[in-house]
Amino acid sequence: MTISERGKTWGLRGALALPERAQRLLAGRPVVRDGQTLATDTQLMLRLQRLAREPGAETLPIPDGRRAILRHSAMTAGRQPVGGVGALTVAGRPARLYVPSPVVEQAQQPSRHHALLVFFHGGGFMYGDLDSHDATCRFLAERAGVQVLAIDYRLGPEEPFPAAYDDALAAYRWVVDHADELGADPARIAVGGDSAGGNLAAGVAIEAARSGLPLAFQLLVYPATDAVRDTESAAMFAEGFYLTTAFMDLANANYVGAADPRDPRVSPAYADLPAGLAPAYVATAGFDPLRDEGEAYARKLADAGVEVELRRFPDQIHGFFNVVGVGRTSRAAIAEIAVKLRAGVASRG
Secondary structure, three states: OOHHHHHHHHHHHHHHOOOHHHHHHHHOOOOEEOOEEOOHHHHHHHHHHHHOOOOOHHHOOHHHHHHHHHHHHHHHHOOOOOOEEEEEEEOOEEEEEEEOHHHHHOOOOOOOOEEEEEEEOOOOOOOOOOOOOHHHHHHHHHHHOOEEEEEOOOOOOOOOOOHHHHHHHHHHHHHHHOOOOOOEEEEEEEEEEEOHHHHHHHHHHHHHHHHOOOOOEEEEEOOOOOOOOOOHHHHHOOOOOOOOHHHHHHHHHHHHOOOOOOOOOOOHHHOOOOOOOOOEEEEEEEEOOOHHHHHHHHHHHHHOOOOEEEEEEEEEEOOHHHOOOOOHHHHHHHHHHHHHHHHHOOOOO
16 A cells, blocks of 8 residues: 555545544535435545545556455555455355454364355456455354355456356355355255345355255345346446446446346346245445345245245435444445344254
């Protein structure tokens, strides 16, 4: 991290540590859209980004955009303690296993098996990696008391569709086959992710049900479920709230390419849902272009008889899942999601 980047990080953290009243003075008049008021700390963060002339990743060449995403993540990550972190290879792909403190303390009991979340990061299928979501995975593991296995899948444009989908499915099958080595209880394995990762998690859950693979729970955080993206929220929040139309168009161009955007492996919204789908928790953000498609997918699951809980965080933006080290409202939202993960993989016996 350069001196300039350190300065921006310290400035952001300092501003977001201020009392809400002081933040409101710096952020300006409340932003209200669709009957929702943007969180003051989030509004201030967006304003500081504009003042710092921090470019959106989608405005840069792909390699520079990837570095920008990592920089943004590092600025909002903070220090997130966790019991242990280990590197491994899953179905030929790099992966990182996060073990919460209680599980580390029980390491001398080899017969004990624990819940495990297979996690796929967001980033529009073209950005993001194990480092971009490291802080969030640490926080989730420790707060939920659940092992988190993050998968580094292939990205476009170098590896377009169906590379990411194939990697996600291969990784999940590998986890099921190697559950004992991971100390995982096969009856308490979950799949999850945010944005593009939520898309992959939804796709894995569908295939798991079709194939009879064990799956206890799906955690879908503002999932991208419909690449057609003809929704009111996509138009309403097209600019100014971190995720932009330009970003989504670039993601489609680099990952979907010439494929049919209605292919169920691209857009779970068009899938024929099989019987036996795992229960789901779907989290959306009020000021997110993907809000409506995520909520429509939750309704689709419910209509198919799936046990599903939909939770909109009305004052948040797309990307709040990475803002775990700064910002009171985003951290509180992630803490709530961790509670739902813990409950979703709780022992039934």
